[in-house]
Amino acid sequence: MKVAIAIDSFKGSLGSIEAGNAAAEGVLRAAPGAECAVRPLADGGEGTVEALASGLGGKLREVEVTGPAGKRVVAVYGIVGETAVMEMAQAAGITLVSGADRNPLRTTTRGVGEMIMDAIGRGCRRFVVGIGGSATNDAGAGMLQALGFGLLDAAGNAIAPGGAALSSVSRIVRDGAHPALKECVFRIACDVTNPLCGERGASAVYGPQKGATPEMVAALDAALAHFAAVSSGDPDWPGSGAAGGLGFAFREFLGAELKSGAEIVLEETRFEEVVRDADLVITGEGRLDSQTVMGKAPVGVARMAKKYGKKVLAFSGCVTRDAGIVNRHGIDAFFPILREVTTLEEALDKGNAAANLAATTEQAVRCFLLGAH
Amino acid sequence: MKVAIAIDSFKGSLGSIEAGNAAAEGVLRAAPGAECAVRPLADGGEGTVEALASGLGGKLREVEVTGPAGKRVVAVYGIVGETAVMEMAQAAGITLVSGADRNPLRTTTRGVGEMIMDAIGRGCRRFVVGIGGSATNDAGAGMLQALGFGLLDAAGNAIAPGGAALSSVSRIVRDGAHPALKECVFRIACDVTNPLCGERGASAVYGPQKGATPEMVAALDAALAHFAAVSSGDPDWPGSGAAGGLGFAFREFLGAELKSGAEIVLEETRFEEVVRDADLVITGEGRLDSQTVMGKAPVGVARMAKKYGKKVLAFSGCVTRDAGIVNRHGIDAFFPILREVTTLEEALDKGNAAANLAATTEQAVRCFLLGAH
Numbered sequence: 054m055k056v057a058i059a060i061d062s063f064k065g066s067l068g069s070i071e072a073g074n075a076a077a078e079g080v081l082r083a084a085p086g087a088e089c090a091v092r093p094l095a096d097g098g099e100g101t102v103e104a105l106a107s108g109l110g111g112k113l114r115e116v117e118v119t120g121p122a123g124k125r126v127v128a129v130y131g132i133v134g135e136t137a138v139m140e141m142a143q144a145a146g147i148t149l150v151s152g153a154d155r156n157p158l159r160t161t162t163r164g165v166g167e168m169i170m171d172a173i174g175r176g177c178r179r180f181v182v183g184i185g186g187s188a189t190n191d192a193g194a195g196m197l198q199a200l201g202f203g204l205l206d207a208a209g210n211a212i213a214p215g216g217a218a219l220s221s222v223s224r225i226v227r228d229g230a231h232p233a234l235k236e237c238v239f240r241i242a243c244d245v246t247n248p249l250c251g252e253r254g255a256s257a258v259y260g261p262q263k264g265a266t267p268e269m270v271a272a273l274d275a276a277l278a279h280f281a282a283v284s285s286g287d288p289d290w291p292g293s294g295a296a297g298g299l300g301f302a303f304r305e306f307l308g309a310e311l312k313s314g315a316e317i318v319l320e321e322t323r324f325e326e327v328v329r330d331a332d333l334v335i336t337g338e339g340r341l342d343s344q345t346v347m348g349k350a351p352v353g354v355a356r357m358a359k360k361y362g363k364k365v366l367a368f369s370g371c372v373t374r375d376a377g378i379v380n381r382h383g384i385d386a387f388f389p390i391l392r393e394v395t396t397l398e399e400a401l402d403k404g405n406a407a408a409n410l411a412a413t414t415e416q417a418v419r420c421f422l423l424g425a426h
Numbered sequence: 427m428k429v430a431i432a433i434d435s436f437k438g439s440l441g442s443i444e445a446g447n448a449a450a451e452g453v454l455r456a457a458p459g460a461e462c463a464v465r466p467l468a469d470g471g472e473g474t475v476e477a478l479a480s481g482l483g484g485k486l487r488e489v490e491v492t493g494p495a496g497k498r499v500v501a502v503y504g505i506v507g508e509t510a511v512m513e514m515a516q517a518a519g520i521t522l523v524s525g526a527d528r529n530p531l532r533t534t535t536r537g538v539g540e541m542i543m544d545a546i547g548r549g550c551r552r553f554v555v556g557i558g559g560s561a562t563n564d565a566g567a568g569m570l571q572a573l574g575f576g577l578l579d580a581a582g583n584a585i586a587p588g589g590a591a592l593s594s595v596s597r598i599v600r601d602g603a604h605p606a607l608k609e610c611v612f613r614i615a616c617d618v619t620n621p622l623c624g625e626r627g628a629s630a631v632y633g634p635q636k637g638a639t640p641e642m643v644a645a646l647d648a649a650l651a652h653f654a655a656v657s658s659g660d661p662d663w664p665g666s667g668a669a670g671g672l673g674f675a676f677r678e679f680l681g682a683e684l685k686s687g688a689e690i691v692l693e694e695t696r697f698e699e700v701v702r703d704a705d706l707v708i709t710g711e712g713r714l715d716s717q718t719v720m721g722k723a724p725v726g727v728a729r730m731a732k733k734y735g736k737k738v739l740a741f742s743g744c745v746t747r748d749a750g751i752v753n754r755h756g757i758d759a760f761f762p763i764l765r766e767v768t769t770l771e772e773a774l775d776k777g778n779a780a781a782n783l784a785a786t787t788e789q790a791v792r793c794f795l796l797g798a799h
Contacts, residue, residue: 371766386793391764393744420759424797
């Protein structure tokens, strides 16, 4: 029996590869001769760098960059061959700022650009960037400036950091951009389709959760529209509004492809090659619920598996009452790994979680094989 | 698909039939055309009366009897046709006494005899009696007296209640016993094989947990040996020492058959008839652990299923780390029904437990069928 395994991280507990290895242990207990192919899984959000770096034999790199509010922060990204794997939130995430610093008029994506420059300097020419969880609403202006693009006001000076200053941009100079960018390929993991501006735009939909008042939303929306007009980009392109407009900058200035995070991860790990050969596909994530069907990684795995008519089991730290809907999205059966009444702390403990996942997988695979024989 | 379902009660939560019905609901969600036969399951201990009475269309009866320490208690037993289903603990159980009343020199099984007399009066001629959890060490003397047997001392007076008084018995008069007893059949659910006396006997092994000091154990052991000698019974017969020697009285005076509780229950419910026809057998209990293999009901179900080469799934409120051993005793795969981190109180709530059991069964049966197709 060949088993293809790709499980998203159990947030706060097992990493993707740790979870995959625990499941593989359970499979082998139930079917000693089985061949298990464990691949990393992530959805472009938290855990993506760790999953891809550890699962594809890469390494992690720490780099100090400008944080969203201007203070220096340490960002971690992964290097796998010539591919850099990044989460924008490492450099400009909402969790990096609090209080008065949560001000999308001023927060900047400059650190994202600095991270990319660091990777270019280390030879990377392919970039996989997850762009969820931003603190910013600057349409990627800070990133572009860090990469060498000139965003100039009427007096010819570089505009200040933050979304508000975009209202003063009058000219964009692309010549100063790092020359290696021409050779670079950017794949952006992005699960939203919002346009840059308007009532479904970055400022209106995501601004408030980053600290924007209604007045700030109006100002930011106008500023981003002005920036789009000056740059001659298409602000209506789906995904332009992702991460405070960072999607727009990636597409218009860096020729990036925007795609669902789960899909990009599955492509990067070449999961399709092991699925095609598998008798059983195993996936999962920390929590299985009705949101799982909204583009999250396990359903991405299930969709790929069903392309080849494969059978899919899922495992999770917990499942909610409404999780049954995943059965209609390619997950043939799913099992929470809890074994006893326990505290959240004990449940999240890595040792417990790995043992529980292995035990649950063992019994589920026994059940699966029972039907087969 | 035909599914035979017999699940022991989830103690403190679902009764046996409630659990069986919840599992059946899950089966039907996974396999809408399935035929589910739900039967009660119990091991002769707590829950046996409720399971058999509710599962076999019988009724419960409350009767006031003499408790183990002499105070009146209300005992519940079941009547199914002409069969009475009883737990000795209802009339003489350890949970009925506390403090100084936990004195096996004095505690009596008289109430057990009174319960039997009540059932005889209501036309019962078959008795299924579970004899776990006793507070007594009187070799069933109290029960025998309630049924009309004369246990007389040298002066021709009835001996006092309790195990200590057995040392003074000098003559046993069987003529006074209720005449209907000759027509009665007694099936005793008993999972221990201790002899009446000696170091593996009732007094030495079980006396201390009923409140006996080492001196009391010695006195009781001698008293029971004396009683056995006067009655000409066989004190070495396996199970004689069950329930403080009640096993001895049932066998020697009432011609009872002693048998594993799970086996008796399976016979009473004619579970074998539905197992023979089934494509899948489902069992379970509140807690699945390494003790489950020690003659507990789910393993009894599994053993019967394997006689016919049937496949067996088990479900439980929780499972322990060492539960995997049940896989070597006929339970092909097992699943705890917990879905989320929760408190014990929420987990035991009947509504939650039934919903969780149904959801877990649904996914397990989906998994089973997945392997089959």
